[in-house]
Amino acid sequence: MKWEVVIGLEVHTQLTTQSKIFSPASTAFGAAPNTQTAVVDIALPGALPVMNRAAVDKAIQFGLAIGAKVNRRSVFARKNYFYPDLPKGYQISQFELPVVEGGAITINVDGVDKVINLTRAHLEEDAGKSVHEDFHGHSGIDLNRAGTPLLEIVSEPEMRSAAEAVAYAKALYSLVTWIGICDGNMQEGSFRCDVNVSVRPFGQAEFGTRREIKNLNSFKFIEQAVHAEVRYQIELIEDGGKVQQATVLFNPDTGETRSMRSKEDAHDYRYFPDPDLPPLVIGEDWIERVRSELPELPAAMQARFVSQYGIPAYDASTLTSSKALAGFFEATVAAGADAKLASNWIMGDVSATLNREEKGIEASPVSAVALASLIKRVMDNTINNKTAKDVLKKMWESGATDPSVADAIIERDGLKQESDTGAIEAIVDAVLAANPKAIEEYRSGKEKALNALVGQVMKGSGGKANPAMALELLKKKVG
Amino acid sequence: MTVRTLKALSGLLATGKTSAVELAQDYLTRIDQLNPVLNAFITVDADKTLAEARAADATRAAGNAGLLTGVPIAHKDIFCAEGWKTSCGSKMLDNFVSPYDATVIEKTRAAGLVTLGRLNMDEFAMGSSNENSFYGAVKNPWDLLAVPGGSSGGSAAAVAAGLAPVATGTDTGGSIRQPAAFCGITGIKPTYGIVSRYGMVAFASSLDQGGPLAHTAEDCALMLNVMAGFDERDSTSLEHAKEDYTRDLNQPLAGLRVGLPREYFAEGLAADVAGAIETAIAELKKLGATVVEISLPNTRLAIPSYYVIAPAEASSNLSRFDGVRYGHRAAKFDHLVEQGASPLDAMYMQSRAEGFGDEVKRRILTGAYVLSHGYYDAYYLQAQKIRRIIANDFQAAFAQCDVIAGPVAPNTAWNLGEKNADPVAMYLEDIYTLGVNLAGLPGMSVPVGFGSNGRPVGMQLIGNYFAEARMLNVAHQYQQVTDWHTRAPTL
Numbered sequence: 001m002k003w004e005v006v007i008g009l010e011v012h013t014q015l016t017t018q019s020k021i022f023s024p025a026s027t028a029f030g031a032a033p034n035t036q037t038a039v040v041d042i043a044l045p046g047a048l049p050v051m052n053r054a055a056v057d058k059a060i061q062f063g064l065a066i067g068a069k070v071n072r073r074s075v076f077a078r079k080n081y082f083y084p085d086l087p088k089g090y091q092i093s094q095f096e097l098p099v100v101e102g103g104a105i106t107i108n109v110d111g112v113d114k115v116i117n118l119t120r121a122h123l124e125e126d127a128g129k130s131v132h133e134d135f136h137g138h139s140g141i142d143l144n145r146a147g148t149p150l151l152e153i154v155s156e157p158e159m160r161s162a163a164e165a166v167a168y169a170k171a172l173y174s175l176v177t178w179i180g181i182c183d184g185n186m187q188e189g190s191f192r193c194d195v196n197v198s199v200r201p202f203g204q205a206e207f208g209t210r211r212e213i214k215n216l217n218s219f220k221f222i223e224q225a226v227h228a229e230v231r232y233q234i235e236l237i238e239d240g241g242k243v244q245q246a247t248v249l250f251n252p253d254t255g256e257t258r259s260m261r262s263k264e265d266a267h268d269y270r271y272f273p274d275p276d277l278p279p280l281v282i283g284e285d286w287i288e289r290v291r292s293e294l295p296e297l298p299a300a301m302q303a304r305f306v307s308q309y310g311i312p313a314y315d316a317s318t319l320t321s322s323k324a325l326a327g328f329f330e331a332t333v334a335a336g337a338d339a340k341l342a343s344n345w346i347m348g349d350v351s352a353t354l355n356r357e358e359k360g361i362e363a364s365p366v367s368a369v370a371l372a373s374l375i376k377r378v379m380d381n382t383i384n385n386k387t388a389k390d391v392l393k394k395m396w397e398s399g400a401t402d403p404s405v406a407d408a409i410i411e412r413d414g415l416k417q418e419s420d421t422g423a424i425e426a427i428v429d430a431v432l433a434a435n436p437k438a439i440e441e442y443r444s445g446k447e448k449a450l451n452a453l454v455g456q457v458m459k460g461s462g463g464k465a466n467p468a469m470a471l472e473l474l475k476k477k478v479g
Numbered sequence: 480m481t482v483r484t485l486k487a488l489s490g491l492l493a494t495g496k497t498s499a500v501e502l503a504q505d506y507l508t509r510i511d512q513l514n515p516v517l518n519a520f521i522t523v524d525a526d527k528t529l530a531e532a533r534a535a536d537a538t539r540a541a542g543n544a545g546l547l548t549g550v551p552i553a554h555k556d557i558f559c560a561e562g563w564k565t566s567c568g569s570k571m572l573d574n575f576v577s578p579y580d581a582t583v584i585e586k587t588r589a590a591g592l593v594t595l596g597r598l599n600m601d602e603f604a605m606g607s608s609n610e611n612s613f614y615g616a617v618k619n620p621w622d623l624l625a626v627p628g629g630s631s632g633g634s635a636a637a638v639a640a641g642l643a644p645v646a647t648g649t650d651t652g653g654s655i656r657q658p659a660a661f662c663g664i665t666g667i668k669p670t671y672g673i674v675s676r677y678g679m680v681a682f683a684s685s686l687d688q689g690g691p692l693a694h695t696a697e698d699c700a701l702m703l704n705v706m707a708g709f710d711e712r713d714s715t716s717l718e719h720a721k722e723d724y725t726r727d728l729n730q731p732l733a734g735l736r737v738g739l740p741r742e743y744f745a746e747g748l749a750a751d752v753a754g755a756i757e758t759a760i761a762e763l764k765k766l767g768a769t770v771v772e773i774s775l776p777n778t779r780l781a782i783p784s785y786y787v788i789a790p791a792e793a794s795s796n797l798s799r800f801d802g803v804r805y806g807h808r809a810a811k812f813d814h815l816v817e818q819g820a821s822p823l824d825a826m827y828m829q830s831r832a833e834g835f836g837d838e839v840k841r842r843i844l845t846g847a848y849v850l851s852h853g854y855y856d857a858y859y860l861q862a863q864k865i866r867r868i869i870a871n872d873f874q875a876a877f878a879q880c881d882v883i884a885g886p887v888a889p890n891t892a893w894n895l896g897e898k899n900a901d902p903v904a905m906y907l908e909d910i911y912t913l914g915v916n917l918a919g920l921p922g923m924s925v926p927v928g929f930g931s932n933g934r935p936v937g938m939q940l941i942g943n944y945f946a947e948a949r950m951l952n953v954a955h956q957y958q959q960v961t962d963w964h965t966r967a968p969t970l
Binding site for chain 1: 559572578711803805852
């Protein structure tokens, strides 16, 4: 039987606010345990939550960015359960009325666009952390993270493969980091995915029973976990078993998913509106203010890059994969580089080197203006493309933030392109004399035959000959 | 004993006839003598009290005294106060010393009031007789066989017995008004949102409201001036402009329309209570008020509605008492592990089983039940609908009258132990006070006489939102022509 995979994601994004969602304590990561806790975070008797409006700003930003409905009235509810890292014995979340409803994100898998609809996004507080070492058999609790604002983003079950699930997670990641509501630090848990997976025979309308893989914090794990889960479910059904609704954990070491709790022992969370917090009312003026502060979104920027800079759609799409990359490109062009050349260089050598060094564009040792000054030397024929690659390497090694660095290296290493006809002519003559066969081929109509000779001229000049000029001379002489 | 009002004490301090230290010593001595009988205080700390008193005298010497600087006050053990044990009447918090001040405490400190100690109460403010305290029942100063009312029973008993001139209290379903009535003093529960709940241990967040208990309406007004005010640390606090609650005290009552709810004078109201209330209303008429009969048709529904909503909120509010970070943790819970519980669950279960008393457990169970899957709509949502209907009934009534008057409770104080076996019978005693909390309205209790058993009777005044000044005016004018508020029990 052919099986269809059905996937929906619930993503917890930590919002980049200075203070917690209901308390004045700081959200900064990495402080000594329990030092970033106000009375609310420890849940002292009598402590009361106060909504952090900056967290709401970010939820609105997200809603606007995905074309969703920002609810004018949403309600905070209490989700009741006991756990040591949940000091109040309930989590403040949104249940029946979330702040954001609907919206969509476009993903691209193998060159094909697909729209994934979102169900909702709601504000809630994070829990603390249990610490299981160094306490002589006891567990420790660190409440620094308790009360960190989260936006839980829930998709419709519209993904049909691990690749689509990963593409969705990446697209969402790119969006939330783009608009700056999340710092995207996955190791620190800023972006955590719960993935709901079910399978059904192709053509069947009803969904199969789903299992939820909790807390995946890397794209690689999403892919591996979905594969493992799909394999498990199909094998189970084909062996005559039935999938039971459950929450599971993925173990990256074994590559398997393991059931954490079944539906039978699922909590009754006894949700009810939090009487300590009035409904969150968002007026038109609030939404408009946030809208005016919203950065240009990737899709709009992509279209602008095509029209404004005349670069191909593919380039525009790649360059807008992150806000930092797009900014680097625009800064390079603004500093005088040709747009297509800038695009080629950034998508080519710059990105390749960054990838090799596992760095983001923010960490590039060559600044946009420095890159632009190099590209300008290619544009004005001071150096050829190949030399430019070597210069970039040197700039990379020494670090280049100043626009003068490229010129200084060209000068120091004597890399200026040879455009003196006389000097090149001598090399051309020598090359022609050594390659009678190529001349014959060219004369018999094989235009490309001379290209190989250009390479030899370049070699003979130590890479400094202007390749266009060399080709021209070759043609003239053979012609 | 003669009743000493805040007003009078303020005058003595201002004219140098006494000092804060002297007053504090006076009261501490009286507490020493009478608290063993009354059990109104949970914590007394003379060193702390005298330090505060000395500071108040220093403030006065420096010429910075306010109206109430140096006047003693006692606090219900529900308001977190830095350095003071804040037990909420529970074993669960018997070891909890608050590291921070509630807003109400901050405000009373800022006004220079001197803390005499911490007052007994029903555990987590759940009760109408103050018998549900881990620290034992409080006795009614008028009759040591009687309950003082609850849950602010310690507050009412302390003021009535002259162990404090004024006390703070909280009122979730009548917990200021009913003990004030049972102990023959004056108490006011303001409009919900007027007094900050920050630092006030939560019982039922949407109903809880702090307020003062004192001898007179004037003292209540002075205290409300201290306690009320917008607080950004409480999201349910109202951004209501600061008021002077004494401003209308001396207004004549001519033209005042007093509404008498038919349902408050129906079957179930004891004849002696009814008689005292009717006499008081006749007094108001003499002062120029007119009387209109009104109807609050859903009065009876207040009881089931309240006893769904309050436990629901309480079940969640009390979840934080889990033995993990502070409060009581069971020393042993191995037997539960042997029965199959995880060590963590066993710790939770045993700590909460030991830390909470019966009434608290009863309400946690009720509350968890009405919020659980499949019952939420039938109980919690239904109760919220009734709540709205009750609020609407009051608004309809206020179209016909300025204040509503009636009994605080159907009976005078009952005997200690009398209603313990039947919680529902005790819940029914709250019938006249619950609606005010459900609607978020201000309500107060004014002493208007004594029942046939010699125990005090209180008249309830209910105002529309923010009508505190008007209610206090009515009570104050009444107290100008009567002397019930000046009566003191013989101890």
